[in-house]
Amino acid sequence: MSAVRRISELVPQSAKAEWLDTIIKGDCVAALNRLPDQSVDVIFADPPYNLQLEGTLHRPDQSRVDAVDDEWDQFESFAAYDAFTRAWMLAARRVLKPNGTIWVIGSYHNIFRVGSVMQDLGYWFLNDIVWRKSNPMPNFRGRRFQNAHETMIWASRDKSSKGYTFNYEAMKAANDDLQMRSDWLFPICTGKERLKTDEGDKLHPTQKPEALLARIIMSSTKPGDVVLDPFFGSGTTGAVAKRLGRHFVGIEREDSYIEAASQRIADIEPLDNLDLAQVQGKRAEPRVAFGSLIDAGLMKPGTLLCDAKRRWTANVRADGTIAIGDDAGSIHRVGARVQGLEACNGWTFWHFEEAGSLKPIDELRRIARLNMQVAAA
Amino acid sequence: MSAVRRISELVPQSAKAEWLDTIIKGDCVAALNRLPDQSVDVIFADPPYNLQLEGTLHRPDQSRVDAVDDEWDQFESFAAYDAFTRAWMLAARRVLKPNGTIWVIGSYHNIFRVGSVMQDLGYWFLNDIVWRKSNPMPNFRGRRFQNAHETMIWASRDKSSKGYTFNYEAMKAANDDLQMRSDWLFPICTGKERLKTDEGDKLHPTQKPEALLARIIMSSTKPGDVVLDPFFGSGTTGAVAKRLGRHFVGIEREDSYIEAASQRIADIEPLDNLDLAQVQGKRAEPRVAFGSLIDAGLMKPGTLLCDAKRRWTANVRADGTIAIGDDAGSIHRVGARVQGLEACNGWTFWHFEEAGSLKPIDELRRIARLNMQVAAA
DNA sequence: TGAGCACGTGAATCGCGCC
DNA sequence: AGGCGCGATTCACGTGCTC
Numbered sequence: 014m015s016a017v018r019r020i021s022e023l024v025p026q027s028a029k030a031e032w033l034d035t036i037i038k039g040d041c042v043a044a045l046n047r048l049p050d051q052s053v054d055v056i057f058a059d060p061p062y063n064l065q066l067e068g069t070l071h072r073p074d075q076s077r078v079d080a081v082d083d084e085w086d087q088f089e090s091f092a093a094y095d096a097f098t099r100a101w102m103l104a105a106r107r108v109l110k111p112n113g114t115i116w117v118i119g120s121y122h123n124i125f126r127v128g129s130v131m132q133d134l135g136y137w138f139l140n141d142i143v144w145r146k147s148n149p150m151p152n153f154r155g156r157r158f159q160n161a162h163e164t165m166i167w168a169s170r171d172k173s174s175k176g177y178t179f180n181y182e183a184m185k186a187a188n189d190d191l192q193m194r195s196d197w198l199f200p201i202c203t204g205k206e207r208l209k210t211d212e213g214d215k216l217h218p219t220q221k222p223e224a225l226l227a228r229i230i231m232s233s234t235k236p237g238d239v240v241l242d243p244f245f246g247s248g249t250t251g252a253v254a255k256r257l258g259r260h261f262v263g264i265e266r267e268d269s270y271i272e273a274a275s276q277r278i279a280d281i282e283p284l285d286n287l288d289l290a291q292v293q294g295k296r297a298e299p300r301v302a303f304g305s306l307i308d309a310g311l312m313k314p315g316t317l318l319c320d321a322k323r324r325w326t327a328n329v330r331a332d333g334t335i336a337i338g339d340d341a342g343s344i345h346r347v348g349a350r351v352q353g354l355e356a357c358n359g360w361t362f363w364h365f366e367e368a369g370s371l372k373p374i375d376e377l378r379r380i381a382r383l384n385m386q387v388a389a390a
Numbered sequence: 391m392s393a394v395r396r397i398s399e400l401v402p403q404s405a406k407a408e409w410l411d412t413i414i415k416g417d418c419v420a421a422l423n424r425l426p427d428q429s430v431d432v433i434f435a436d437p438p439y440n441l442q443l444e445g446t447l448h449r450p451d452q453s454r455v456d457a458v459d460d461e462w463d464q465f466e467s468f469a470a471y472d473a474f475t476r477a478w479m480l481a482a483r484r485v486l487k488p489n490g491t492i493w494v495i496g497s498y499h500n501i502f503r504v505g506s507v508m509q510d511l512g513y514w515f516l517n518d519i520v521w522r523k524s525n526p527m528p529n530f531r532g533r534r535f536q537n538a539h540e541t542m543i544w545a546s547r548d549k550s551s552k553g554y555t556f557n558y559e560a561m562k563a564a565n566d567d568l569q570m571r572s573d574w575l576f577p578i579c580t581g582k583e584r585l586k587t588d589e590g591d592k593l594h595p596t597q598k599p600e601a602l603l604a605r606i607i608m609s610s611t612k613p614g615d616v617v618l619d620p621f622f623g624s625g626t627t628g629a630v631a632k633r634l635g636r637h638f639v640g641i642e643r644e645d646s647y648i649e650a651a652s653q654r655i656a657d658i659e660p661l662d663n664l665d666l667a668q669v670q671g672k673r674a675e676p677r678v679a680f681g682s683l684i685d686a687g688l689m690k691p692g693t694l695l696c697d698a699k700r701r702w703t704a705n706v707r708a709d710g711t712i713a714i715g716d717d718a719g720s721i722h723r724v725g726a727r728v729q730g731l732e733a734c735n736g737w738t739f740w741h742f743e744e745a746g747s748l749k750p751i752d753e754l755r756r757i758a759r760l761n762m763q764v765a766a767a
Numbered sequence: 768t769g770a771g772c773a774c775g776t777g778a779a780t781c782g783c784g785c786c
Numbered sequence: 787a788g789g790c791g792c793g794a795t796t797c798a799c800g801t802g803c804t805c
Contacts, residue, residue: 128502
């Protein structure tokens with residue numbers, strides 16, 4: 014019985030927190046405060062900004078705003094919204110893992126306040142993303158431009174969080190092999206996807222399209238990650254997370270939304286692992302030391318290496334370094350030095366001669382990796 | 391000698407404030423404070439972005455990226471940037487006419503702070519506009535989405551400013567007869583348009599494309615309006631304003647920028663009136679009362695009007711109202727009432743029969759306007 | 768003269784893991 | 787936990803030179 018086996022018995026694979034893949038009923042901040050520290054990988058939040066209609070906001074002095082037609086002066090209403098934003102953003106930050114990231118969506122009514130509060134709290138912006146609507150509502154009065162987009166902020170917990178998940182290669186592959194831009198084009202949520210009440214009205218005023226959530230989740234989470242949505246609403250985040258093999262946690266106050274979202278998510282069939290596989294970049298490949306090529310007999314000490322244009326020639330030494338005269342070092346350092354550059358990828362810079370043509374030593378690394386796979390199988 | 395003539399002698403047409411069409415050297419706030427109250431129609435501002443760059447960034451080919459590391463873009467903290475923003479925004483608001491509007495451009499580094507400060511000061515957001523760059527700089531490390539856009543805020547001075555200029559029809563005409571959206575696509579400023587130093591380096595690190603300013607000025611100003619740019623830089627705002635027959639005022643601290651911008655603007659040839667004639671929005675056209683069509687003989691009392699599908703028929707009365715049986719009123723009120731709507735544009739709703747086909751009474755309004763122009767000439 | 772290639776460059780908050 | 791070293795990473799377009 015191996016150590017790995019024993020550990021897996023102590024902490025069974027199937028053990029999972031009871032709040033995973035559930036919708037927590039209640040106030041956003043109170044519910045967040047019941048979750049453990051550093052327990053979620055990604056947060057997606059679609060916070061309310063229509064203060065009057067929400068009716069749950071409090072003034073900075075905690076007095077409740079009780080009437081729909083409550084007369085606020087402008088400053089008071091912005092201050093109240095900022096206080097509300099600060100409260101849930103702070104609570105959200107505690108439950109976020111150190112390398113976790115957060116997505117927040119909003120319009121020009123609220124996104125600037127949200128962004129400012131986030132920066133004040135220490136969130137570090139990675140991108141702002143524009144959701145361009147392919148079918149926005151027209152402007153009826155002809156006094157402004159057609160409001161055809163919403164803005165999302167993608168941020169890490171701290172400036173120092175460098176280990177966040179970003180599936181760069183997958184995004185690039187999905188965009189015809191060009192890196193994914195900060196402006197995304199999607200239709201708004203309509204048709205069969207749009208949840209309706211029994212009376213045929215739309216269930217939720219701002220139901221987000223699943224395609225939008227799918228890109229968010231595919232870009233910034235790994236399978237098995239936990240995605241939290243503190244304003245769960247109709248449950249788009251949960252539905253997409255489940256389909257894509259991620260865990261979700263929802264927080265929602267309204268019973269009608271919880272009920273509809275639960276049913277919606279229950280009907281979702283997760284994709285199987287094969288369909289979930291993402292393109293992996295070179296960073297995911299196992300590291301191979303140049304010296305190990307010599308150990309494996311793929312490269313012999315004394316071999317001459319040169320760059321593609323044969324401007325420089327270096328000698329392979331038994332310890333895995335290469336040398337030009339007295340100048341010795343790793344394939345990368347020597348490659349950088351001869352070119353007068355800060356850095357160099359020696360694997361693609363240096364070549365060896367085979368059958369009269371030059372081949373990059375990266376070819377040998379590829380063979381070494383294949384051998385490793387065969388040996389492991 | 392008419393009263394009109396006498397007034398024009400007291401205030402000659404050619405009299406113009408000495409600061410019009412000039413570049414004021416100095417600090418932004420101090421210079422703004424020297425301008426009169428409520429003296430400019432539109433402000434375009436491209437303030438420092440407060441980029442926070444750590445090390446040097448290299449492209450994959452190891453070349454160094456020329457970063458914006460200018461002294462004017464450095465701030466101690468978010469609080470310092472906010473204070474700077476509040477100061478110039480406040481000074482700008484005083485010189486803005488009550489129906490003036492302001493455009494501010496920024497990136498995710500600063501735009502959320504700018505937006506919050508603007509709302510706190512009482513500016514009222516009309517739109518946020520996304521400038522999608524057709525040729526943005528790539529992300530070189532593959533750790534984020536490509537930063538492919540910048541954000542602009544368009545705001546009126548007050549929530550109550552209803553008389554601001556928005557050339558809706560001109561924008562619509564420029565967009566294949568579809569409403570102009572809030573996401574605009576333009577290339578960044580390169581090639582011959584980009585100002586260079588004698589050494590061949592870029593004169594200004596963030597010169598904006600003229601096409602972007604042209605759309606801004608065409609959408610939100612009238613010919614002869616005054617456009618102020620408190621961060622004038624290479625003078626794109628002044629160049630485009632002059633070409634489009636608007637006045638400009640620039641504020642700039644750096645002599646080198648002032649000198650280059652002055653030369654640039656001096657070389658500009660304004661478009662003639664014919665080229666400038668914009669598609670006039672219907673709202674800007676002289677108001678025509680339905681009754682005046684009767685006075686002008688274009689419409690006879692007793693004429694039958696009907697809607698495009700001939701569902702309702704109304705009778706034109708000599709007083710300029712129309713009636714269906716006992717239900718009488720303006721073309722708009724009666725049109726709304728029969729449809730059970732709050733409002734109705736009677737000009738496009740009601741039709742009259744001519745040569746066997748139905749034509750909207752708006753045709754007659756068009757003829758009446760032409761007659762008015764001829765009479766005035 | 769034209770097609771084609773090489774090269775330069777733009778508001779950028781741009782690693783990661785091992786020891 | 788800081789230091790060190792591997793080695794991964796780019797799109798559109800204007801200019802100017804070559805063939």
